[in-house]
Amino acid sequence: xxxxxxxxxxxxxxxxxxxxxxxxxxxxxxxxxxxxxxxxxxxxxxxxxxxxxxxxxxxxxxxxxxxxxxxxxxxxxxxxxxxxxxxxxxxxxxxxxxxxxxxxxxxxxxxxxxxxxxxxxxxxxxxxxxxxxxxxxxxxxxxxxxxxxxxxxxxxxxxxxxxxxxxxxxxxxxxxxxxxxxxxxxxxxxxxxxxxxxxxxxxxxxxxxxxxxxxxxxxxxxxxxxxxxxxxxxxxxxxxxxxxxxxxxxxxxxxxxxxxxxxxxxxxxxxxxxxxxxxxxxxxxxxxxxxxxxxxxxxxxxxxxxxxxxxxxxxxxxxxxxxxxxxxxxxxxxxxxxxxxxxxxxxxxxxxxxxxxxxxxxxxxxxxxxxxxxxxxxxxxxxxxxxxxxxxxxxxxxxxxxxxxxxxxxxxxxxxxxxxxxxxxxxxxxxxxxxxxxxxxxxxxxxxxxxxxxxxxxxxxxxxxxxxxxxxxxxxxxxxxxxxxxxxxxxxxxxxxxxxxxxxxxxxxxxxxxxxxxxxxxxxxxxxxxxxxxxxxxxxxxxxxxxxxxxxxxxxxxxxxxxxxxxxxxxxxxxxxxxxxxxxxxxxxxxxxxxxxxxxxxxxxxxxxxxxxxxxxxxxxxxxxxxxxxxxxxxxxxxxxxxxxxxxxxxxxxxxxxxxxxxxxxxxxxxxxxxxxxxxxxxxxxxxxxxxxxxxxxxxxxxxxxxxxxxxxxxxxxxxxxxxxxxxxxxxxxxxxxxxxxxxx
Numbered sequence: 001x002x003x004x005x006x007x008x009x010x011x012x013x014x015x016x017x018x019x020x021x022x023x024x025x026x027x028x029x030x031x032x033x034x035x036x037x038x039x040x041x042x043x044x045x046x047x048x049x050x051x052x053x054x055x056x057x058x059x060x061x062x063x064x065x066x067x068x069x070x071x072x073x074x075x076x077x078x079x080x081x082x083x084x085x086x087x088x089x090x091x092x093x094x095x096x097x098x099x100x101x102x103x104x105x106x107x108x109x110x111x112x113x114x115x116x117x118x119x120x121x122x123x124x125x126x127x128x129x130x131x132x133x134x135x136x137x138x139x140x141x142x143x144x145x146x147x148x149x150x151x152x153x154x155x156x157x158x159x160x161x162x163x164x165x166x167x168x169x170x171x172x173x174x175x176x177x178x179x180x181x182x183x184x185x186x187x188x189x190x191x192x193x194x195x196x197x198x199x200x201x202x203x204x205x206x207x208x209x210x211x212x213x214x215x216x217x218x219x220x221x222x223x224x225x226x227x228x229x230x231x232x233x234x235x236x237x238x239x240x241x242x243x244x245x246x247x248x249x250x251x252x253x254x255x256x257x258x259x260x261x262x263x264x265x266x267x268x269x270x271x272x273x274x275x276x277x278x279x280x281x282x283x284x285x286x287x288x289x290x291x292x293x294x295x296x297x298x299x300x301x302x303x304x305x306x307x308x309x310x311x312x313x314x315x316x317x318x319x320x321x322x323x324x325x326x327x328x329x330x331x332x333x334x335x336x337x338x339x340x341x342x343x344x345x346x347x348x349x350x351x352x353x354x355x356x357x358x359x360x361x362x363x364x365x366x367x368x369x370x371x372x373x374x375x376x377x378x379x380x381x382x383x384x385x386x387x388x389x390x391x392x393x394x395x396x397x398x399x400x401x402x403x404x405x406x407x408x409x410x411x412x413x414x415x416x417x418x419x420x421x422x423x424x425x426x427x428x429x430x431x432x433x434x435x436x437x438x439x440x441x442x443x444x445x446x447x448x449x450x451x452x453x454x455x456x457x458x459x460x461x462x463x464x465x466x467x468x469x470x471x472x473x474x475x476x477x478x479x480x481x482x483x484x485x486x487x488x489x490x491x492x493x494x495x496x497x498x499x500x501x502x503x504x505x506x507x508x509x510x511x512x513x514x515x516x517x518x519x520x521x522x523x524x525x526x527x528x529x530x531x532x533x534x535x536x537x538x539x540x541x542x543x544x545x546x547x548x549x550x551x552x553x554x555x556x557x558x559x560x561x562x563x564x565x566x567x568x569x570x571x572x573x574x575x576x577x578x579x580x581x582x583x584x585x586x587x588x589x590x591x592x593x594x595x596x597x598x599x600x601x602x603x604x605x606x607x608x609x610x611x612x613x614x615x616x617x618x619x620x621x622x623x624x625x626x627x628x629x630x631x632x633x634x635x636x637x638x639x640x641x642x643x644x645x646x647x648x649x650x651x652x653x654x655x656x657x658x659x660x661x662x663x664x665x666x667x668x669x670x671x672x673x674x675x676x677x678x679x680x681x682x683x684x685x686x687x688x689x690x691x692x693x694x695x696x697x698x699x700x701x702x703x704x705x706x707x708x709x710x711x712x713x714x715x716x717x718x719x720x721x722x723x724x725x726x727x728x729x730x731x732x733x734x735x736x737x738x739x740x741x742x743x744x745x
Contacts, residue, residue, distance in 0.1 A: 002032040002081070002083050003084045003086060004036065004082040004084070005019055005033065005035040005086050006036045006037070006088065006095075007058065008092060009037050009059045011041055011226075012041060012190070012191075012226075012255075014112065014270075014272035015088060015089070015113070017272050017276075018110075022358060023035060023051050024049050025161075034076075036053075036072075036073060038058055040253075057069055058095065061091050074102065074103065077099060083106060084365050086110070087109045087126075088109070093128065094125065096128075108129060108130045108368050109126070109128040110132045110133075110134070112134055112138075114312070127148060129368055130152055130367065131153050132154045132360070132364055133153055134155075137308070139153050150422070151400075151407075151408065151423040154363070154364050156361060157351060157356060158271065158272045158308065160275050160348050162348060162354075165258050165261065165276045166280060170259070170262055171260070173259060174263040180263065184217030184219055185266075186221055186265050187204065187219070187221070187267070187268060188223070188260055188261055188266075190223045190257055190277075193226035196289060197224075198224070200270070200287040203317060205220075205235050207319040208243075209243065210323055215326070215327065220247060222250050223257065223260045229252065236250050264282060265330075265337070266337070267283070267284045268326075269284070270286055271288070271308060277344070278345060281341035281344060283337050283341055284296045284340075284344055286311060287322060288311055288317065289317075291316055296340070296347075301347065305351065367405050372406070373407070373443045374409070374441060374444075375406055375442065376409050376427075376439060376446070377409070379410075379452060380450050383607070385607040386638050387654025387657070388450055390534075390639070391448060391450055391533070391535060392410065395446065395448040396408060398534070398537070402738065412427070413428075413430070415427070415428050435468065436471060439472050440471075442472070443477065445469075445472035446479045447465065447469055447483065449482045450483070450484060451483075451486070451672075451674060453497050453500075453501075455488050456487050456489065470500055473500075477737075479507075480507045481506075481730060481734065482508050482531055483508070484510050485517045486517040486673070487673065494521050497518075502525070506529075506734065508530075508729070508733055509530050510532055511530065512530050512677075514530075515528045531727055531733070532724075532730075535657045535658070536660070536723045536727035537724050538661065554641070566597075566598075566646045568647055569641070569645035569648045569655075570648070571603075571648065571651060571655035572603070572615055573614065575651070575671045575690050579690065579693040581693070582693050583614070583621060586618050588695055589702060592702060594624040594626075595624070603618070603626060603627065604642070606655055612628070616628065639661065640662075643663070645659070645664055648665075649669070649687065650668060651670075653678060656678055656684070660720040660723070661724075665715070666679075667685055667686075667687050669698075682715075682716050682723075683715045685705065685712075
């Protein structure tokens with residue numbers, strides 16, 4: 001690959017060093033690397049490695065500089081034709097984005113830091129096709145402040161060249177150059193000397209007189225140049241004059257940072273500079289403008305990694321904290337300091353190597369140069385229904401597992417309410433112009449999972465889904481993915497369904513009854529693949545982890561029950577045609593189960609808040625106590641709770657499917673043919689029909705379930721394994737469809 005790095009400048013700084021290390025490693029791997037910037041101290045180092053550098057005023061945002069950078073960058077891209085243009089920082093990314101409007105090329109960015117966000121800056125910021133963030137908190141910042149899709153953001157680390165920053169590197173030349181006393185302790189520090197970066201340098205200068213009294217002969221080696229360098233140098237000279245010796249050395253901008261670090265006994269700093277010192281096996285105090293972590297030990301690893309060793313969100317740094325920790329380090333024995341240094345170097349080896357960083361970038365580059373396929377998912381998403389959320393998770397998981405360069409958008413209700421929950425672009429399903437635009441711009445529209453095509457609950461929703469399918473057939477390819485069909489009662493609606501379905505390029509159905517229903521409607525010239533519900537193949541939940549996490553949830557949400565008490569889960573929904581005495585009969589059934597089994601009764605809410613009313617009504621009619629679980633984070637948590645139940649009494653289809661996925665037997669209450677169909681497929685008993693609920697029959701079935709739970713558990717596990725294999729056919733057929741249509745290749 002030919003890769004063009006576009007950045008502000010090449011003076012001392014964490015982002016600048018990141019770019020230099022990445023460029024060098026890419027060059028070593030055979031890539032042709034070019035760099036455009038305003039130049040700086042690292043310019044010669046790049047050119048010595050055979051990396052060409054082109055000067056342009058990318059560090060300035062005045063109109064004249066932007067115009068000059070735009071012209072020069074356009075000429076460079078035209079002549080060199082890079083495979084990837086990789087921008088670092090907002091001004092270079094903005095200018096690169098302008099050039100891309102005229103010249104088409106693959107464009108990515110890296111977010112090294114968080115910036116001030118306002119209406120103007122938000123509009124002027126261009127994050128490219130993909131963005132690489134150097135920490136989790138920066139990724140979250142991009143999502144929160146710029147509304148980037150999570151699947152548009154990749155994570156990397158500040159990769160360190162462990163050969164360059166090694167305990168084998170000598171600091172003797174630096175000691176001689178600056179006349180440092182090798183018999184006295186040295187604190188080294190590296191950062192840009194800008195107001196936004198040099199707080200710890202200022203605090204070290206402030207603390208120097210007190211430290212000089214407590215640690216005789218202590219010396220401070222402070223490297224870096226910037227807009228407050230002259231001010232800080234003047235302050236350091238005052239301290240030196242008052243002490244009557246050269247206690248503080250201000251080196252200015254340097255490129256021999258590895259030797260600067262080697263010259264110190266300990267290091268103070270943040271971000272990349274701190275990581276470089278750790279790689280050199282130096283004890284490190286992490287302190288900077290964003291906050292203070294202190295002496296890096298094993299107990300500081302998590303907060304260090306979460307903040308990219310920048311201390312964002314930590315307590316603020318001050319001279320007293322620095323003084324305390326510097327004294328603590330020099331009070332240790334040489335062996336104790338060496339142990340800290342070895343732990344730091346081991347941390348770099350495990351998490352922060354330059355090779356790993358470059359692997360991360362190569363993954364993004366490869367994806368960025370591939371043709372992108374735009375997939376739009378349509379379904380009952382964003383309404384808080386756990387079953388449909390699990391369908392969405394499974395469909396998305398399967399699409400992304402194909403290894404294509406796929407951009408997924410989803411029609412959801414309440415995009416603002418669901419913001420940040422999903423790793424894809426969300427479009428308001430009720431904004432018809434936006435929906436039509438999304439359909440038009442898509443390569444494939446997937447009508448995904450659930451009973452979307454039915455008119456028992458609403459004709460409006462059926463008209464909505466068939467309209468999307470018809471629009472998709474005009475502009476893109478249409479796929480029906482594990483759909484459940486029916487019941488469709490009205491003749492006009494049956495005609496609507498038939499007309500829409502016949503336009504699909506691929507049709508997979510979650511049960512044989514759905515296939516029979518379509519054939520009865522006259523869909524005879526299309527191949528109908530009977531698979532299974534997508535949730536049977538859902539891997540994202542990691543059911544074992546979810547099951548273990550459920551113990552914590554049960555302790556937190558149901559403290560009287562606890563995680564070790566056996567319980568029966570109950571999942572109900574309101575149904576207009578239900579038996580008039582359904583609530584009281586269900587309460588009687590729950591009391592019967594509690595009395596016969598001794599187990600607690602826990603009502604779980606699959607769709608919030610819709611299922612809460614009936615759950616509370618039934619609980620209020622019970623003689624025994626019961627619990628309501630409606631406060632959980634997401635589908636995976638609810639699946640874990642389901643897996644902890646002894647068995648489940650349920651109306652909702654996806655409670656039944658969750659239970660099967662977790663190997664938990666189920667006693668069903670039938671409100672819809674789809675529930676009866678899946679009970680039969682899983683070999684699970686029915687407690688009766690919601691429309692005519694026979695309590696005697698229900699109690700008989702419940703007693704059988706309590707008595708023969710293990711038999712039913714074995715049966716549902718075996719059936720679930722078979723259905724998981726059939727569910728996997730959804731992905732296989734979709735991938736085959738993409739291949740035949742040459743989509744995303």
